[in-house]
Amino acid sequence: MKIAIAQLNYTVGDIDGNTAKIVGAIDEAKARRADLVIFAEQAVSGTPAFDLLRKTTFLELCEEALEKIASRCDGITALVGLPVLTREGTISAAALLENGRIQRYIGKKYISARREMGFLVPSKGYEYITVKGHKCAVVVGDDLSRERDFDKSVETIISINARRYGKGTMTYRYEMMRDLAFVEGKNLVMANQVGGSTEIVYDGTSGAMNSRGEVVVMMKSFEEDFQLFDTKAEAAPIAVSSSYNERTRLIYEAARCGVRDFFRKNGYAKASIGLSGGIDSAVVASIAVDALGAENVRALLMPSPFSSDESVEDAKRLAANLGIGYNVIPISEIYTSVVNTLKPVIGGTEFDSTEENIQTRIRTVLLMALQNKTGHILLNSSNKSENALGLCTLYGDTAGAFSPTGDLYKSEMYDVARYINRTMGNPIPESILTKEPSSELHPGQKDSDILPPYEVVDVILFRMIEEGQHREEIVNAGFDAEVVEKIHSMIMRNEKKRYQFPPVLRLSSCSFGHERLMPLTNKYGD
Structure with missing residues (x-):
């Protein structure tokens, strides 16, 4: 037959x-x-x-x-x-x-x-x-x-x-x-x-x-x-x-397919993205170009007072390598205006996450204005590590119509970036791959200021989320108890952010809001 x-x-x-x-x-x-x-x-x-x-x-x-x-x-x-x-x-x-x-x-x-x-x-x-x-x-x-x-x-x-x-x-x-x-x-x-x-x-x-x-x-x-x-x-x-390289290829192809069909099936044609000079936006921009064509992708580069010149140049080189149109719109004046306007409320207080979040929310205002004016649908460029830990700003870098990579850990973003360079002619500058991760929201900021390297963080996150291991099991496996407790605490207290994410393409076996759905109001802390 x-x-x-x-x-x-x-x-x-x-x-x-x-x-x-x-x-x-x-x-x-x-x-x-x-x-x-x-x-x-x-x-x-x-x-x-x-x-x-x-x-x-x-x-x-x-x-x-x-x-x-x-x-x-x-x-x-x-x-x-x-x-x-x-x-x-x-x-x-x-x-x-x-x-x-x-x-x-x-x-x-x-x-x-x-x-x-x-x-x-x-x-x-x-x-x-x-x-x-x-x-x-x-x-x-x-x-x-x-x-x-x-x-x-x-x-x-x-x-x-x-x-x-x-x-x-x-x-x-x-x-x-x-x-x-x-x-x-x-x-x-x-x-x-x-x-x-x-x-x-x-x-x-x-x-x-x-x-x-x-x-x-x-x-x-x-x-x-x-x-x-x-x-x-x-x-x-x-x-x-079933090799690891084959696994990375499948992740990439799944993300490309997800972006392509999200746009095609919803009647969208063009995408926008905020390029920071970091690994996450570089990966998302590369996927978007492959899925939609360079002519249908547009970027905004929005340096703040704390953005390094190197990051701006990296973002420019990436955009040029991908062949996408971009504009550089410094947000320093807008940022200063907002902070000055808020002086009656926050004046005299020390610089903290308040001022950091203002920067990311300004960027979202500009990106959404581009979407409204030109119809370029905003792609979110988050990753699962930051989403898990709450290292993201509500109505700032959590915004967007669709998140292709929000279910990929930070270390996986580097794997995908290297795959992109191997197969697409090295569009992502090497300096983006080698620089230390940073949101550049205050002078000299590095993600390592508050966390171990992502190679360690992601293993702990994987054990907690995908494998459902208790903190004691993870500590017994050889991880630092203080670090494990800190990561667990960060995951638990940031559920409110995950409830407000855009649609996140499900690429793992345990995606937030689906296989892992926690009550927002929750006193269970074990």
């Missing part, structure tokens, strides 16, 4: 556009003499659809579109994902289409992702279908990681899925699939979602394994793709890389 795997980039709510893509892939599958063509989970609706899954009119439109799709299934069988309204509520289902008709729905049993809880209800789970005498088990979504002991007569397990990208998740996914295929002794074929959907990015990387657990079809990551798997043909196994 020949199975066509259609890996397509869908848009939530664009039922007509998604349907056109599905119909086009069915026509291609027929032209290539496939017996079965499979599409991702919730292909018709796009995902995550959240409260759209509660709208009867939305669900009716999805089913009407499915009827159009079914009418094209003459001489071919199709499995198409969509939300379906049942007596118990909305389920995520695979629709079996044959002979121009909708034959039945196969629903998902396990609702495990937070983005689906409250919007979807469980169904009865996997079912069997037979195509051209070939018996298959059809599994929807995360049921794949929970179901075992399929009927011995089943030759192929088919998974339609919507698994998002996260660092390390692809390795786990393929290990799970390999074990399942090998232990069950069956072929395993998966069609996954691909593309950005606000803060989520789906990696695609659909494919097929033979009954020995060997990968024989590996589809593109973060791009649309269409391939055939022939259950009867022998195919050479494909090696799956």
Whole structure:
């Protein structure tokens, strides 16, 4: 049996556009003499659809579109994902289409992702279908990681899925699939979602394994793709890389895909960014240029009284290397005016974070003015380390319409920067990579004034956030107790800032506000 795997980039709510893509892939599958063509989970609706899954009119439109799709299934069988309204509520289902008709729905049993809880209800789970005498088990979504002991007569397990990208998740996914295929002794074929959907990015990387657990079809990551798997043909196994450099490449491609689709799917064309001469804005600007084109990216350089000449020159060189337009707008006069205006309130007090935050908020006012006047959508250039510790200013450097890198630790920003230089012709000046991190908000400021190097900080943060380790465990692993306590305290008292972030592209396995969602009002301090 020949199975066509259609890996397509869908848009939530664009039922007509998604349907056109599905119909086009069915026509291609027929032209290539496939017996079965499979599409991702919730292909018709796009995902995550959240409260759209509660709208009867939305669900009716999805089913009407499915009827159009079914009418094209003459001489071919199709499995198409969509939300379906049942007596118990909305389920995520695979629709079996044959002979121009909708034959039945196969629903998902396990609702495990937070983005689906409250919007979807469980169904009865996997079912069997037979195509051209070939018996298959059809599994929807995360049921794949929970179901075992399929009927011995089943030759192929088919998974339609919507698994998002996260660092390390692809390795786990393929290990799970390999074990399942090998232990069950069956072929395993998966069609996954691909593309950005606000803060989520789906990696695609659909494919097929033979009954020995060997990968024989590996589809593109973060791009649309269409391939055939022939259950009867022998195919050479494909090696799956899991090196650290490959991991950094995937992070970069996920961020680029997320930016590209956030702009394209929301009808935006141009981006703006504040360039500081630091690593974070350099990485975000480089990603934006790759995703949108240099002609669609514009920067403002806004030195304050405490900005070094070196940082301004670094930012200029970066902009020139990337080929983006920029303006230098010193904020010293504005800053002095604001501080003088506030003298009746803060006059006579020592310089502190008040004056520092005024600088970052002035910059945001200017960047938002550029967005309002020209339509250049502001990209935030934060990182996860600073977001975790609260080393960011509300309504200042936390502002923006979208944050491509807010789920990457500071040390990972350097990894991505080096990858960018290796693959894009060294646009980021070496001086940006080698200078000590600093916000330059007061004379001689360095991040190391209050923290150890980020290589140490990030390991502690990772243990606390991703791995959920208690402070005692981290100290027992050899980290300084005072530093661990300080970092924990900073994380806990800055939840209020994280509640007010822009959408942050989820690139880790434990993103703030999703896998890690803490109550804002919270007396638990352990």
